[in-house]
Amino acid sequence: MKAKSVLVKANAKINLTLDVLRKRPDGYHDMYMIMQSVDLCDDVRVSIRDGSGITAVTNRSYLPNGEDNLAYKAAREFMAVSGMSDFRVAIDIRKRIPASAGLSGGSADAAAVLKALNSMLNRPVPYSKLLKAAESVGLDAVFCFEGGTKLATGRGEVLSDLSPLPECQIVIIKPDFSASTPRIFEQIDSVPIKQHPDSAGMIAALERGSLTDVARRCFNVFENALPPRKREKIFDIKNALLSYGALGVSMSGTGSAVYGIFDKSDKAAEAYRKLGKKYEDCFLTKPTNATRH
Ligand code: C5P
Secondary structure, rough: OOOEEEEEEEEEEEEEEEEEEEEEOOOOEEEEEEEEEEEEEEEEEEEEOOOOOOOEEEEEOOOOOHHHHHHHHHHHHHHHHOOOOOEEEEEEEEOOOOOOOOHHHHHHHOOOOOOOHHHOOOOOOEEEEHHHHHHHHHHHHHHHHOOOOOEEEEOOEEEEEEEOOOEEEEEEEOOOOOOHHHHHHHHHOOOOOOOOOOHHHHHHHHHOHHHHHHHHEEEHHHHHHHHHHHHHHHHHHHHHHHHHOOOOEEEEOOOOOOEEEOHHHHHHHHHHHHHHHOOEEEEOOOEEOOOOO
């Protein structure tokens, strides 16, 4: 085999809404989420050559290399669904998306590996098999593989297309703590959810193409399940983003990243500049559309 190498951008996602409907008999939860991919991304370089085996490295020392990295798992799943394993895979990831932030950074890298491997092989794997591989890696990897604006139901892996988020600027900030996904799901089971997002209203607002109506409906049930001190930090960031002119603010996923949606690029740039001095993980980004493979 001729040695080949490709670079794929792995886009982060935010939750415009996040609702937890019920606990399932299998221990997971039925979700109702409106997800949006953004152009904040990691650079994922995937190289193949003759041989066997997988290596995965990143530029962040605290992230796992090798088998515990979702990108590694994606290469393994690709080999399983394609039936091809007579090549050596080297994955090198330049991370920008903060980890444990609710932005699906690890799943985005995994989806990028699937796209990269599929683009380099002479006999590409059918789309449905790639989605199966993504699901085996993790539920969020399915969304990351597709991207765009989607309704995610089931455990988060059942996707349907929605009208795209109107053009806007998004400032994302991750505070100095990370949220534990299993713990926040346990927490949500222990208290009744008092307020749910207006998901139907959000879908209608997307259909109308009204950024203002979308932004005011951004809502995540996990915010109220956080312990008080962490919740305060989230509310501080939300208030700061609003004070710079954000039309809507919310936490993403299981946290702890928070985003603000802006219609005016000068206001978003000012928020990014000023809040970037206070918060190390601060990003100015915008929505991206779905990619068809
Ligand atoms: O998908 P991921 O592996 O990140 O999920 C981590 C944990 O979050 C699961 O082990 C489960 O406890 C919880 N979870 C859930 N319901 C979902 C998704 C995740 O309870 N729909």
